Amino acid sequence: MFKHIGKQFSIFPRRIFICALAALATINAAHAVTSLEQIDRLGEVYGAVLDYRPASIPGPRPQGQVEVAAEADLVPSINNRIGAKIEPVQTSPVIGRVRMDWSPISGVRLGGYLIPPVTVMNTKALLYGLQAEYGWGENKIRSSARIHMTHGNIEGPFSAADTSDQFFLDASGIDLRSGWFVEKWVMYAGIGLGNNRTQFRMGADGAVIDGSHVYRYAMAGVGWKNGPWTLVAEQQHTLNYLSNVIFTVTYGF
Amino acid sequence: MASDAQYKMFNMGTLLNVISVAVCLALAGCMGADTRGSEAPYHVLISGTPTWTNGIGELVSKKCAVCHQVPRLPTSPTNVPTDLDLRYEKTSGAIRSAEDIAAPLSLGILQHALSYGMNSTIPVRAMPLSYSTPLYTDEITALETWTANVISAENANTSPALSGNAIADGALLFKRHCQGCHGMYGAGGVVNRALRGYTGPTIATYILATSTSHPMHNWPLLMQFATACNTNCTGNQLEAIAAYLATQ
Numbered sequence: 001m002f003k004h005i006g007k008q009f010s011i012f013p014r015r016i017f018i019c020a021l022a023a024l025a026t027i028n029a030a031h032a033v034t035s036l037e038q039i040d041r042l043g044e045v046y047g048a049v050l051d052y053r054p055a056s057i058p059g060p061r062p063q064g065q066v067e068v069a070a071e072a073d074l075v076p077s078i079n080n081r082i083g084a085k086i087e088p089v090q091t092s093p094v095i096g097r098v099r100m101d102w103s104p105i106s107g108v109r110l111g112g113y114l115i116p117p118v119t120v121m122n123t124k125a126l127l128y129g130l131q132a133e134y135g136w137g138e139n140k141i142r143s144s145a146r147i148h149m150t151h152g153n154i155e156g157p158f159s160a161a162d163t164s165d166q167f168f169l170d171a172s173g174i175d176l177r178s179g180w181f182v183e184k185w186v187m188y189a190g191i192g193l194g195n196n197r198t199q200f201r202m203g204a205d206g207a208v209i210d211g212s213h214v215y216r217y218a219m220a221g222v223g224w225k226n227g228p229w230t231l232v233a234e235q236q237h238t239l240n241y242l243s244n245v246i247f248t249v250t251y252g253f
Numbered sequence: 254m255a256s257d258a259q260y261k262m263f264n265m266g267t268l269l270n271v272i273s274v275a276v277c278l279a280l281a282g283c284m285g286a287d288t289r290g291s292e293a294p295y296h297v298l299i300s301g302t303p304t305w306t307n308g309i310g311e312l313v314s315k316k317c318a319v320c321h322q323v324p325r326l327p328t329s330p331t332n333v334p335t336d337l338d339l340r341y342e343k344t345s346g347a348i349r350s351a352e353d354i355a356a357p358l359s360l361g362i363l364q365h366a367l368s369y370g371m372n373s374t375i376p377v378r379a380m381p382l383s384y385s386t387p388l389y390t391d392e393i394t395a396l397e398t399w400t401a402n403v404i405s406a407e408n409a410n411t412s413p414a415l416s417g418n419a420i421a422d423g424a425l426l427f428k429r430h431c432q433g434c435h436g437m438y439g440a441g442g443v444v445n446r447a448l449r450g451y452t453g454p455t456i457a458t459y460i461l462a463t464s465t466s467h468p469m470h471n472w473p474l475l476m477q478f479a480t481a482c483n484t485n486c487t488g489n490q491l492e493a494i495a496a497y498l499a500t501q
Contacts, residue, residue, distance in 0.1 A: 036386075083387055202330075243286075
């Protein structure tokens with residue numbers, strides 16, 4: 001019996017190790033860069049930050065179910081240096097979203113979120129995301145295939161205090177997630193492929209920097225479901241760009 | 254079939270797994286963003302005498318020509334000079350190229366903004382811009398050495414193959430001694446006045462009126478031309494330059 005418990009405990013450092021590897025994977029071997037590479041990369045990182053990939057457990061939902069979820073997307077510290085300059089981008093350590101999903105027929109889930117263009121701290125952001133998901137499976141193993149898209153238009157003083165710059169994002173992706181359900185607990189993981197177009201317009205200089213990338217991403221999460229409530233903690237990893245964590249509270253009815 | 258004890262143990266194991274993942278996430282061990290902001294700027298190492306083919310070409314292409322191209326790139330500032338393409342060493346046709354930046358480099362554009370020029374309305378910002386790829390000290394030294402060599406070669410060329418045709422000679426002289434600051438066709442450069450429409454004696458008067466600290470004095474041949482023109486400008490190089498500019 002204790003041997004068995006010991007085995008379970010032994011998984012703990014292994015997870016830490018895997019976690020550390022995932023963090024290290026975001027850091028490429030250092031090599032010399034040009035400012036255009038830095039600008040392009042910074043756009044990609046912010047694109048990944050804003051990409052709408054809601055944290056939710058996979059699997060089918062019953063027909064007619066509506067889910068309302070509050071998400072807290074933890075944003076890591078971002079180095080905004082370009083050339084010899086630290087760009088004065090103000091990034092919130094947490095991005096909050098309220099999303100809503102609906103299952104018009106069993107297994108299918110449609111949803112999205114919207115942040116209206118309200119100016120806060122000199123920054124005006126219009127952001128919305130949509131997703132369509134098909135879930136299948138019963139009992140212990142359940143899966144979902146999902147497509148999602150994000151549109152963002154953010155205006156603010158990103159390059160200097162007294163200028164108005166703009167950042168545009170159009171992103172979309174497709175992913176597959178599978179989860180292992182044990183009573184109230186769910187552990188799941190998935191992989192996906194995304195692509196985006198970013199554009200940064202400097203207000204003062206008039207420079208326009210376009211970016212377009214295809215990227216792979218993966219996620220792993222833990223969910224706890226109790227009646228209409230579901231709590232989810234999900235690790236997301238956008239290969240080469242970003243690792244972030246999302247916490248979600250969902251109420252379904 | 255699992256016994257109750259095994260079933261409970263299985264649940265405990267699952268719970269431990271869940272807790273371990275949650276702790277791992279809570280520790281935020283998997284948070285990070287690779288913007289390349291912490292990486293060292295691109296560095297061009299030059300050994301020996303810096304020439305266009307020995308390092309300067311790569312340096313200027315990588316760190317200057319990312320903005321200074323014709324036609325203007327969308328990624329360039331809107332007020333970048335429209336007749337300067339630093340992908341090339343030699344000026345050809347209507348587009349100035351790297352040999353023409355010897356003048357602003359000698360005026361210290363790598364250290365400070367330039368505000369020379371009586372007609373200059375737009376101060377020229379120090380290069381590279383703060384958000385551009387920075388220059389290392391040894392790269393600045395190499396650029397200054399190359400600049401000095403370019404200017405020295407221009408000044409050493411005291412007997413240009415003048416054809417006797419004032420317009421053709423004027424074009425050659427203007428390209429060699431003037432357009433770096435005064436722009437193509439004398440239309441006004443980024444740091445100085447438009448010369449188009451001036452006569453030889455007028456140009457000479459302006460040149461001789463400058464103080465010895467004025468960057469014009471870096472071009473001693475010009476001072477000689479002006480001194481000679483001030484006495485008798487017939488057939489003088491400044492007359493040729495004025496004749497050329499009158500055709501532009």
